[in-house]
Amino acid sequence: MQSSNSQAAAPDSFRVRKVAVCGAGVMGAQIAAHCINAGVPVILFDLPDTKEGQTDKNAIVNRAIVQLRKLNPAPLGVPELASLITPANYDDDLGLLADCDLVIEAIAERLDWKRDLYHKLAPALPAHAAIASNTSGLSITSLAEALPETLRARFCGVHFFNPPRYMHLVELIPTAQTGPELLDALETFLVTGLGKGVVRAKDTPNFIGNRIGVFGILSVFVQAAAQGLTYELVDELTGTRLGRAKSGTFRTADVVGLDTLAHVIDTMRDQLPDDPFHTHFVKPAALASLVEQGALGQKSGAGFYRKEGKQILRLDPDTGKYVPADAHIDDAVAAMLAERDPVTRLQALHDSDHPQARFLWAILRDSFHYSAVHLADIADTAAQVDLAMKWGFGHAQGPFEIWQAAGWRRVAGWIQEDIKAGLALSGAPLPDWVTQGPVWDNEGVHTPQGSWNARAQRYEGRNTLAGYRRQIGAPRLVGEADTLVRNIVFENDDACCWTLPAPHPQDVLLLSFKTKMHTLSPGVVASIVQAVDMAEADYRALVIGHPDDPFSAGADLKSLLPIFEQGGAAAIEPVEKAMQDMVMRLRYAQVPVVAALAGMALGGGCELSVHCAARVAHFETYIGLVEAGIGLVPGAGGLTYAARHAAALQAQGAPDAPLLAYLKRFAFNIATAKVSRSALDARDLGYLLPSDPIVMNRYEVLYVATRLAHAMAESGWRPPLPRQFPVAGRDGTATLKVQLVNMLVGGYISDHDFQVASHVAQVLCGGDVDPGSMVDETWMLKLEREAFLTLLAHPKTLERVTSLLKTGKPVRN
Template identity: 75%
Template sequence: MATHRSVGEAGAAPAVSTPTSSTATAPGVLRLRKVAVCGAGVMGAQIAAHCVNAGVPVVLFDLPAKQGDKNGIASKAIAQLRKLNPAPLGTPDLADLITPANYEEHLGLLAGCDLVIEAIAERLDWKRDLYQKLAPAVGPHTILASNTSGLSITALSEVLPESLRHRFCGVHFFNPPRYMHLVELIPTAATEPGLLDALETFLVSRLGKGVVRAKDTPNFIGNRIGVFGILSVFAQAQKFGLPYDLVDELTGTRLGRAKSGTFRTADVVGLDTLEHVIRTMRDGLPDDPFRAHFETPPVLAALVAKGALGQKTGAGFYRKQGKAILRLDPATGEYVPADSRVDEGVAAILAERDPAARLRALRASEHPQARFVWAVLRDSFHYSAVHLAEIADTARQVDQAMAWGFGHARGPFEIWQAAGWRDVAGWVAEDIAAGQALSSAPLPAWVTAGPVWEASGVQTAEGSWNPRAERFEPRSALPVYRRQVAAPRLVGEPDSLHAKVVFENPAVKCWTLPEPHPQDVLLLSFNTKMHTIGPDVLHGVMQAVDLAEASYAALVIGQLEDPFSAGADLKAMLPVFAAGGPAALEPVERQMQEVSLRLRYARVPVVAALAGMALGGGCELAVHCAARVAHFETYIGLVEAGIGLVPGAGGLTYCARRAAELRADAAPDAPLLACLKRYALAVASAQVSRSAPDAQHIGYLLPSDTVVMNRYELLYVAVRQAHAMAESGWHAPLPRPFPVAGRDGIATLKAQLLNMKVGGYISDYDFQVAEQVAHVLCGGDVDPGSLVDEAWIMHLERRAFLSLLAQPKTQERITGLLKTGKPVRN
C-alpha cells in the first residue's frame, strides 16, 4: 500500500504515493528516499526540481566555483529554478529541499543517497572522468544512472568497478522534466533486473513518469525516431518547397502533434541541442540505411554557427519583432512575416476523422502540402519498421515514446494500424520501389507476412509485436502498474477498465471498478464537453449522492480524462438568460449551491479526484467534498471575476468559512482579516494554482489532501482513500455558525483594491467586481466578528452574482469568452 506525506500550507513537501520494491541488490526492500544529481545545468537542475516536487530531497552537485562559495554554481542553479517559466517547481519554496554541493568537498554525501543521476554535458570522456570520482563514494546499494540523451550506456559503464556495474543504467528524462511524461530506462548487459524493476517503480509512481525500456543503441528510442522524423521534415519541406511556418501548421495539432509543430519545437529545445543529437546519429550509426539523411541540414548548421540557437537566444527558425513573429527565409537569410496558410482542401483532408480515409486522401492528392504530409508519415512508418527490432523490444515502446516524449497523439505504429495495416504497408512498399522513400531498404518480412499481417497490426489483445521473439508480448506485470486505473490503451489493445456501469445518461455516468478494487465505492464521472456543469450534471450529482448513501460506503467524483471540470456550462445557460434575464438563472444558481452543501453534508465521504483544470464551479464542487486527491498538475481556481461575476455555487461561502477555521487554529490575537485576505485576493484576481501544492498554499486544497504524481494512479488512490475514510468511521461535519469580518473588513479590503486600481493592476470594472467579492466574503454590512451561517453567505453570493450578471460589461465579457475563448478586459 502507498504511504503518504502531508503537504503543509507553507513549504512542506507534497503528499505523494511512495512505492516499495524488492531487489536482489540488498536484503529486504529498496527504498529510493534521497537522490543526488550530478550536474547543475539546465537538465540536471530541473531533474532535481522534479524530484523535490515529489517530496524526494536532492543533493545537487557541480564543479567547485573558482571564486567565493564553492557551492556557487549549484546554488545559482537552484536560485534560477525559482524564476523559470514554465516553472520547474510546483511552488518556489520546494527549492529549499535541494542542497547545493560540489565535487571537491561533498562527495561523502553520496553515501547517503539511494540514487545518483549524472546529468553533465554529452561528452563520453567527461562522464567517464566523473564516474571515476563518484564510484568510490557511492553507497554499497546506490543506483548510479546517466541522463545521457543518446551515448552508449555500455561504453559509459566500462570505467566503473565490477562491484558497481550491475547497479548502473541509463535514465533519460525528456526536457522539461516536470512536464514531459517520458523517461527512457536503458540497461547494460550487466544491469541487475531487480534493480531496474525498483527504479522503474520509483520513476512511475513517485515521479509520475511513463517509463519505456530502450535498448542501448544511439539516441535510444525517442530521439532515434523523433530526430529522424525532424530530418524527414527538413528533407520533405525542401523537396516540396514549403516555408517553415506552413510546415509547423501541417505538423502541429492538425497531425495530432504538439501545437508548436517541428521548427518552433526545435527553437524551444535549442538548435545546438538538435545539432548535437543529429551528430550522435550520424557518428553512431554508420550502417543505418537512412544515413544519407543524417547530415546536419545546412540551414541548421548556419543558424548554430552564428549563435541563433532558437528561443534562448531570441532567434532561430523564428524571431519575435515586437508583437510580430517572423520566420526565416532560408533563401535570403532574412526574417519575413509568418503568414503562410494551409490550403482549404488539405485542411479538410487533415480534419477527416476516419484514419483510413485521411491517409488514402493524402496519398492520392496532387497538392504539395498533402504530398508533404503523406511523405512525412510514410517516412516515419518506414524507419520505425526497419529499426524496431534494433531499438526496442516491442512496437508499444516506440508508440509510447513518441506520445510521451514528443507529444504525438498517436505513435507511428498506431497511425499505421488505425489506417489499415495492409493498405498502408502496400503504399509504403510502392513508394520504396518507386524511389520516393528516403531509403531503398525494404520493409521487414514481419510487416507483410505472418502474425502481424494476419492480425492487421502490431497491437492485439495478446500484446505488442516483438520482432526478435516473433510473438505478441503483454504489458509489464510490475505491481506498480496495477495502480493505474484506465491508463490509455494503444490502437488495437482492448479496454482494460472493465467498469460496471450503475447508471448513465448524456450528462453523467455512475460506475464501480472491478475486483480487487473496493466494491463499496461508487464513482461519478461527467460526460459533458470539458466536463462542464449544467442542470443535468447537478441533478446527476444529487442522484449519485443519494445512491451512495443508500447502497455504498463512499463516493468518488472524478474523470477518466482531464480536466476535472472547466466550470459552469455558460453556453447552455445563455438561452435561459436570454428568455428571462438574470432572475431566470436564480433557480440554477440556487441548485448549484444546494449541490455544494449536499456534498459537504453527505452521510458518506465524498472524495474529489482532481486533475487538469478545476475551475469555477468545478473548484466549488471540489472544495465542498470531504477530501480531495489531486494529481500534481492540477490547476484549480475560482475564476468568475475574469468574466465579471463572483463565484456563485458556494465558493465564497467556502472561503469565508475556511478563513474562520484558520483563524480558530491561529494565535489568539491573530486577526480574521489576515486569514481572509489571501482568499479575497485569489478570487478577485481569478488566480489559478500552478500545481496541486500551490493550490494548498492558496487554500483551495487542504494540507491533509493527498497529491499523487502519476495521473493514472489518481482514481486508484481516491477510491482507496474514500474506502479507508468510510472504514475508519468518518462522519460528516455538523453545520456551525462562524465569524465574519463585517463592514470593517470590507472597508480594509476595498482600500487595498483601490490601491491596485490606482496602480493600474486592475480596471475600473475589475474593482467593481472585487468590491462585491469583498462584500460577500466579509459577511455584508454586519458588525466585525458577527456569527453567520452558510445560508447567509450563500444568499449574499446569489445576490451579488445575479446583480453582476445584469451588468452590460459582464455580459460583454461572457459573450467575448464564448466567441474567442479568451477573457475580455473592459
C-alpha cells in the same frame, strides 16, 4: 514499456529515499527540482567554483538553484522548494553520497567527461546504491566500462526528456549486466514516485524517442524543402491538426535548443554509419548556420523564429533574414486533417496533389518506414516506439498506431509503392513481418494480446510490475485491450456512475462526467445529487473523478446563456440555487465524498472539490476560482467556502489576529482569477488542505482516491456539523475596497474589474453587517447568488461571456 515480463519484486532493501544528481546544468538542475517536487530529498553536485576571490565553492550549484525559481515553465511546484535542494561539489562533499540510494549523472554529453566523473564517484557510492546516466544517446555499455565490475549490475541509463517536470517520458536503458530487480525498482520509483511513463529502450544510439523523433524532424526538413513550404506553414501543418504538439516542428526545436538538436543529429551520423537512411543524417544548412551564429532558439532569443515586441518573425533561409510569419494552411488540406475517420484522412492525404498534403503524406510515410525498418534494433515491442513518441514528443498517436488505424495492409502497400518509385528516403524494403505472418493476419502490431516483438516474432503484453495495477484508466494504444472495467450503476447523457471490480474496494461508488471538458451542466448537477443519494443508501463512500483530464472546467455557460437570454436573471436563479444545493449536499453527505483532481479544476469545478470531504490531487492540478475573469463572482459556494475557511484558519492560528488578514489572500486570488501552478501551490492558495494527498502519476489518482474514501469510511468518518462563523463585515469590505481603488487608479484593473472585485469583497466579508457578526452558510450563499445574478445582467459581463464562448477568451473591458 517492457523488456521482460518478470514479476519479481525488487529487494526490500532498495528504496529511493534520497537522490544525488551530478551536474547542475539545465537538465540536472531540473531533474533535482522534480525530485523535490515529489518530496524526495536531493543533493545537487557540480564542480567547485575555484575562481579567484570566490569564497563559496558551491557557487555553480547555488546559481543553478536560484535560476530554478525564475524559469518558465516553472520546474518547481512552488518556488520555495528550491531552498530544499542541498548544494554540493565534488571536492568537498562526496561523503554525502553515503546516504543516497540513487545517483543520477547529468553532465554534458561527453563520453570522456562522464567516465572521469564515474572514476571519482565510484569509491564514495554505498554498496546498495544505483547509478544512472541521463544521456540522450551515448552508449550505456561504453559508459559502464568506466565503473568497477562490482558496480556494473547497478548501472543503467535513465533518460529524462526536457523539461523533466512536464514531459512524461523517461527511457530506462539497461546494459547486459544491469540487474533485472534493480530495473524493476527504478521503474517503480520513476512511475509512482516521480509520475513518469517509462519505456525500456535498447542500448542503441539515441535510444527510441530521439532516434525516431529526430529522424522525423530530418524528414520534415527534406520534405518541406521538396514542397517549398515555409517554417510557420510547416508548424501549422505538424501541430495540433496532425495530432502533435501545438508548437509544431520548428517552434519545438527552438524550445528544445538547436544545439541539442544538432548534437543528436551528429550522434546519429557518427554512430549509425550502416543505417539505410544514413544519407539524411546531416544537419540541414539552415540549422548548421543558426548554431554557428549562436542562434540556439528560445534560450538565445532567436532560432527559426524571433520575437520582436509582440510580432513573431520566422527565418527566411534564402536571405538569412527574419520576416513576418504569416503563411496559412490551404482550406482543402485543413478539411482533410479535420476528418475524424483515420482511414478517410490518410487516404485523402495520400491521393492529393496539393503540396501541403503531399508533404504530410511524405513525413507520415517516412515515419512508418523508418519505425518498421528499425523496430527490431531499438525496442522490444512496437508499444515502446509508440509510447515514446506520445510521451516524449507530444504526439496524440505513435507511428504504428496511425498506420494501424488507417488500415495496415493498404498503407503497407502505399509505402512499398513509394519505395519502388524512389519517393521514400531509403530504398530499404519493409521487413517481412510487416507484410506476412501474424502482423499481416491481425492487420496491425497492437492486439488485445499485446504488441509485436519483431526480434522474437511474437506479440507481448505490457510490463506486469505491481505498480501498474495502481493505474486506473491509463490510455491504451490502438488495438490494445481496454483495461478499465467499469460496473455501471447508472448512466445518462451527462454522467456515469460506476464501481471498480475486485480487488478494488466494492463499497466505493465513482461518478464521472461525460460533458465536454467535464463542465457542470444541470444534468451533471442532478447526477451528483443522485450519486450521493445512492452512496448513502447502498455504499459507504463516493469518489468524483475521471480517467481523463480535466477534472472540470466549471459551469456549462453555453447551456446557461440561452436560459438567461430567454428569462433573464430570474430564469438563472433556480439553476444557480441547484448548484449551491449540490455543493452543500456534498459537504454534509453521510458518506465521505472524495474529489479525484487532475488538470484543470476551475470555477464550479473548484467549488465542487472544496466542498468534498477530501481531495486527491495529481501534482499537475491547476485549481482556482476564475469567475472574475468573465465578470462574475463564484456563485456555487466558492466565496462561502473562502469566508468559512478563513474564519477556521483564524481560530486555529492566532484568534486575536484580525480576520481580514486571513481573508485578504482569498479576496485577491479570487478577484484576480488566480489559478494554482501545481497541487502544492493549491495548498498555499487554500484550495487543498495539508491532509489532501498529492499523487505524482496521473493514472494513479483514482486508485488513491478510492482507497482513501474506503479508509475514511472504515475509520468512522462523520460529516462536519453546521455552525456559524464570524465575518469581517462592512469594515472589512471598506478596507478591501481601498486597496482595489489603488489598483484602479494605478491602471492595474479596469472599471468593470473594480466592480466585480467589489462584489467579491462584499460577499467575502458577509455583507452589510457589523465586524465579527456570526453568519451561517445559508446567509453567505444568498449573498453569492445576489452578486452573481447582478453581475450576470451587466452588459460588460455579457460581453466577456459571449467572447469566451465564441473565441475561447474573454474580452478585457
